[in-house]
Amino acid sequence: MQIAKVRGTVVSTHKSRSLTGVKFLLVQYINAEGELMPKYEVAGDTVGAGVNEWVLVSRGGAARVESGQGEKPLDAMVVGIIDTINVDNRLLYSKKDEYRPN
């Protein structure tokens, strides 16, 4: 998986019928130093991630293995909201510190 930050949403009303009800998040990849990279993904979301949250994104067939997803033409999915990232025994990211929704 890659680490990404939720930046926004994409709306498409005219789409494959099987995608009805799927929410599309625009997520931007983050490198191993915790910085935003140019690359992005438009991913489905089953965990209810919000703008500015850091998430785990799975690509390829992984986006379709969960129950009920098998016939949706998705190639990227937000599979988790990140609480903490530790690199070399140092805290690189903590949701508690950096993200305050209220």
Place this chain on the structure above:
Amino acid sequence: MQIAKVRGTVVSTHKSRSLTGVKFLLVQYINAEGELMPKYEVAGDTVGAGVNEWVLVSRGGAARVESGQGEKPLDAMVVGIIDTINVDNRLLYSKKDEYRPN
């Protein structure tokens, strides 16, 4: 998925039999700032996208999961026509503003 702009079409009469009747769109990728990138894809289309429309493109097995697509050797598919893209609570793209087919 990636965001792309429909740029044109590719015609192939001598092809895998299972691809008979598939329309091939040449779509060019768009980055998170809304600019055209050099990378492109030749994708199948089941949503009827037209030239200059912005679309969502799924790659890999996602191009073959929908009913009737399973035996077509496609690795990219236009799965939706984009209405709006919002990044950081700002409207990056709106089909109503930027695309007027008539």
Place this chain on the structure above:
Amino acid sequence: MQIAKVRGTVVSTHKSRSLTGVKFLLVQYINAEGELMPKYEVAGDTVGAGVNEWVLVSRGGAARVESGQGEKPLDAMVVGIIDTINVDNRLLYSKKDEYRPN
């Protein structure tokens, strides 16, 4: 799919048994301006493409979905010979003009 030009062939006598009889084409990718790029692929061929023809190449599982291909360890396949490419309502490539086999 990507657009590529057939540049040559690769011969391998000592290979996976299931690949017996498969012809390997060396195809080089072409960008959206119609220029050769450094990237190439060695692809199986079921459409009988010849050197210098422009073709559509599918990668990944798409190379194995057609009847009889399921157990061959191929990750790229020539799936069509290109007749014409149109970009922005302009003819970028026409087989009739650019390719004369005799």
Place this chain on the structure above:
Amino acid sequence: MQIAKVRGTVVSTHKSRSLTGVKFLLVQYINAEGELMPKYEVAGDTVGAGVNEWVLVSRGGAARVESGQGEKPLDAMVVGIIDTINVDNRLLYSKKDEYRPN
């Protein structure tokens, strides 16, 4: 597979239910000269790799082929802890020499 070094861990409590109990390792890729590269992966782990160990990482569907993994939306998996790497009959890496957990 790619060679990577275990750099740390990612914790996500709010995630796809099927990922409950999966440990996420942050691994950074290593090139053919044995140097760290910027690219990383967040991978599942079934072999119990520890920080600083060099591992083999499989991506794509390979992350889901083992028994019990089929419905987990993983696209990367640590599949082995590396003991030695030999290139051109020269020892590029040996776990015994470079990694001492105690």
Place this chain on the structure above:
Amino acid sequence: MQIAKVRGTVVSTHKSRSLTGVKFLLVQYINAEGELMPKYEVAGDTVGAGVNEWVLVSRGGAARVESGQGEKPLDAMVVGIIDTINVDNRLLYSKKDEYRPN
């Protein structure tokens, strides 16, 4: 597939049980001019390729389609030893000329 040169081996005793007995080759990619590139792959091998031989490497699900490979978490496989490569009707590589094992 990509063309690669066998450079060495990777040994891992602590690995996924299904990988027992699999030989891991470190292969380095070769470009369309016949030159070594920085990118490499650690690939399984079922054809018995040796150091310095040029081989065809398949990636993704192709590494698992052959009989008995389905549950092994491999994402790359050496599927053939290359005898000759012809580009533009010129011999780019011949095993007979360039590789003498004895």
